[in-house]
Amino acid sequence: MASVALTNLDPASRAAARGWSDLTIRNLFIIPTLVFLIVFNIFPLIYSLGYSFTNFAANRSEPWQFVGLQNYRELLSDDHIWSNFVITAKYVIVSVAGQMIVGFGLALLLNRSFPMKGLITTLLLLPMMMSAAVVGLFWQLLYSPSWGPINYVFGLGDFAWLSNPDSALYAVAITDIWMWSPFVMLLSLAGLSAVPQHLYEAAAIDRAGWWYTFTRITLPLVSPILLIALIFRTMEAFKTFDIAYTMTTQPTAELIAIRLYKQAFQQWDTGKSCALAYIVLIMVLAITNLYVKYLNKVKER
Amino acid sequence: MTQIELRGIEKFFGAVQVIHNLNLAIADNEFIVLLGQSGCGKTTTLRAIAGLETIDKGDILIDGKAVQHLKAADRDIAMVFQSFSLYPHMTVFENVAFPLRATRMSSGEVDKSVREVARVLRITDLLDKRPSALSGGDMQRVAIGRALVRRPKAMLMDEPIGALDAKLREEMRAEIKRLHVKQGSTTIYVTHDQIEAMSLADRIVIMHEGFIQQVGSPDDVYSHPANLFVAQFVGSPVMNIAEASVADQAGAASVTVGDAPAGFVFPSQFLSKLNGHSNGGLTLGIRPEGVLVRHDAAPGYMPVEANIIEPLGSFDIVDLKVGSTMLRARTKAGYVSGPGEKVHVRIDPEQAHFFDTASGKSLGVRL
Numbered sequence: 001m002a003s004v005a006l007t008n009l010d011p012a013s014r015a016a017a018r019g020w021s022d023l024t025i026r027n028l029f030i031i032p033t034l035v036f037l038i039v040f041n042i043f044p045l046i047y048s049l050g051y052s053f054t055n056f057a058a059n060r061s062e063p064w065q066f067v068g069l070q071n072y073r074e075l076l077s078d079d080h081i082w083s084n085f086v087i088t089a090k091y092v093i094v095s096v097a098g099q100m101i102v103g104f105g106l107a108l109l110l111n112r113s114f115p116m117k118g119l120i121t122t123l124l125l126l127p128m129m130m131s132a133a134v135v136g137l138f139w140q141l142l143y144s145p146s147w148g149p150i151n152y153v154f155g156l157g158d159f160a161w162l163s164n165p166d167s168a169l170y171a172v173a174i175t176d177i178w179m180w181s182p183f184v185m186l187l188s189l190a191g192l193s194a195v196p197q198h199l200y201e202a203a204a205i206d207r208a209g210w211w212y213t214f215t216r217i218t219l220p221l222v223s224p225i226l227l228i229a230l231i232f233r234t235m236e237a238f239k240t241f242d243i244a245y246t247m248t249t250q251p252t253a254e255l256i257a258i259r260l261y262k263q264a265f266q267q268w269d270t271g272k273s274c275a276l277a278y279i280v281l282i283m284v285l286a287i288t289n290l291y292v293k294y295l296n297k298v299k300e301r
Numbered sequence: 302m303t304q305i306e307l308r309g310i311e312k313f314f315g316a317v318q319v320i321h322n323l324n325l326a327i328a329d330n331e332f333i334v335l336l337g338q339s340g341c342g343k344t345t346t347l348r349a350i351a352g353l354e355t356i357d358k359g360d361i362l363i364d365g366k367a368v369q370h371l372k373a374a375d376r377d378i379a380m381v382f383q384s385f386s387l388y389p390h391m392t393v394f395e396n397v398a399f400p401l402r403a404t405r406m407s408s409g410e411v412d413k414s415v416r417e418v419a420r421v422l423r424i425t426d427l428l429d430k431r432p433s434a435l436s437g438g439d440m441q442r443v444a445i446g447r448a449l450v451r452r453p454k455a456m457l458m459d460e461p462i463g464a465l466d467a468k469l470r471e472e473m474r475a476e477i478k479r480l481h482v483k484q485g486s487t488t489i490y491v492t493h494d495q496i497e498a499m500s501l502a503d504r505i506v507i508m509h510e511g512f513i514q515q516v517g518s519p520d521d522v523y524s525h526p527a528n529l530f531v532a533q534f535v536g537s538p539v540m541n542i543a544e545a546s547v548a549d550q551a552g553a554a555s556v557t558v559g560d561a562p563a564g565f566v567f568p569s570q571f572l573s574k575l576n577g578h579s580n581g582g583l584t585l586g587i588r589p590e591g592v593l594v595r596h597d598a599a600p601g602y603m604p605v606e607a608n609i610i611e612p613l614g615s616f617d618i619v620d621l622k623v624g625s626t627m628l629r630a631r632t633k634a635g636y637v638s639g640p641g642e643k644v645h646v647r648i649d650p651e652q653a654h655f656f657d658t659a660s661g662k663s664l665g666v667r668l
Contacts, residue, residue, distance in 0.1 A: 196384075196386075198382055198384050199386055201353050201373075201382070201386065202386035202388075204352070204372070204373040205351060205353070205374075205378065205379060205380045206374075206379075206399050206451075207375075207377075207451075208400075208403035209374070216399070216403075217388060221389070
């Protein structure tokens with residue numbers, strides 16, 4: 001009787017005839033995913049944590065040794081690594097701020113009815129759907145000092161965007177803004193259209209001007225979803241690799257992910273790379289946590 | 302001191318005309334109720350006055366000044382919405398303060414005005430709460446507070462209590478009346494509930510399919526309905542409507558309802574007044590309280606059989622079959638004991654209304 005009460009299965013179904021319950025079927029669906037996750041995500045994660053305390057090198061067959069916190073100590077006192085972090089921070093701030101402004105601005109423009117709105121919205125979403133490596137290669141061509149369309153259109157002569165140490169990082173950030181603003185736009189658009197029209201009517205009756213309505217009604221009501229966009233984009237920008245790697249070799253544009261790649265697969269310093277990866281992970285988690293705390297505070301209202 | 306005048310307002314939604322040549326003058330401090338079924342154009346009219354809807358033709362004058370081209374913010378009119386439309390992310394205080402802060406009033410004055418309004422509306426202890434923590438009635442008090450706080454030229458209310466439950470509606474109705482008496486501002490109130498309209502209005506404007514049917518005091522529209530629509534829309538239980546004919550019976554008028562075998566006796570002056578309409582095209586309207594019922598026979602009373610009885614507490618509604626026409630009578634509770642009982646019925650000539658069947662217009666024939 002008890003097993004009958006647990007299941008909502010149709011008694012005439014084949015599953016019931018095999019003696020399965022709801023629980024059995026649920027497990028059949030979940031277990032493959034769980035196994036996959038453990039084998040390909042959780043296990044390597046823990047394994048690499050172990051590596052981060054050793055001097056293991058993946059391309060050598062010599063036995064490795066346990067070195068304790070030495071990798072972490074070396075990394076955290078390495079000025080070169082810190083400059084990579086500063087470069088990454090600059091990149092994250094410029095690129096995420098740009099995406100938020102451009103994305104939210106586009107969403108504000110699109111948040112009304114006009115002819116061909118659906119088509120225009122779809123076209124604006126295209127950059128986001130491309131492969132980052134392809135985007136990087138194309139923008140490298142666009143930035144080309146001698147015949148690139150960007151210098152031609154803006155009349156910048158032969159300005160070398162990507163080989164100029166001062167501009168390389170920002171050139172990559174602009175590309176990232178181009179690629180990912182649509183993502184912010186999409187989320188903002190969802191947030192904006194969720195603001196009830198009657199609140200705007202009430203504000204109009206209450207004699208609120210455009211700016212007052214925007215700052216007191218629109219922004220506070222969209223801010224939770226804007227924060228979610230911010231979290232996603234910050235996390236992604238922090239680990240940017242592909243665009244930057246394909247576009248420039250300037251040391252001033254060497255993001256932490258590129259540094260990590262070089263350390264792991266050019267210098268084959270596997271143990272130390274694992275340690276660096278964990279430092280990056282902890283930083284991203286810390287930043288995300290701050291956002292999430294703030295998001296919950298915003299949502300409480 | 303605000304008069305509002307609507308002159309020849311027309312409004313189309315696409316090809317559909319929702320307001321037809323609407324003219325209305327509203328006096329200072331007057332409480333006007335726009336009454337009608339949903340889709341009759343009452344809310345559109347209100348939103349046009351507020352500036353939330355454009356009009357295709359006509360003038361909206363506030364204190365003699367045409368405002369139809371002004372934005373809502375520039376008309377100095379407050380509005381209470383059916384959905385309350387409180388700002389969900391602000392406290393009650395901030396909600397009420399919003400219209401003041403939007404015009405950059407100093408914070409000292411804002412504080413003073415908000416607390417004054419909160420006292421009048423008895424929401425002082427709610428000021429720190431958010432709208433989501435309020436009951437429906439309190440939400441509406443806050444919405445009214447937000448409208449009152451800036452002392453607008455006029456108050457517009459769009460079914461403000463339509464979303465509340467019955468008991469709360471009654472309470473808020475009394476509250477709105479109390480506020481209007483106390484604060485005295487020109488008010489336009491939209492509702493589909495005729496009881497609300499009757500109890501609140503100085504004058505009721507009854508609308509149907511974009512046309513004004515009648516404008517008048519609650520007593521006026523109840524006792525002198527201008528047409529069949531008003532007659533049936535105002536008053537509960539609904540007025541009886543029946544095809545009727547008039548004949549001369551020994552010097553008195555005999556009004557026959559439908560195909561009834563005999564007529565009701567009316568004083569002789571109805572004969573001449575209804576003369577032109579006596580052969581078809583005449584409709585009798587009689588409210589249930591004008592259908593008089595007694596147990597024993599009496600001169601002028603017609604024997605009929607009771608059909609269905611609806612007990613409504615303080616009174617009963619009894620369906621009586623006169624010929625093939627059903628007349629609903631209002632009797633004392635329990636006066637007619639059950640279906641099938643034989644009773645005697647008469648129509649009170651003083652409460653009878655006569656309408657032209659084709660146009661539906663009242664003939665204005667009264668005793």
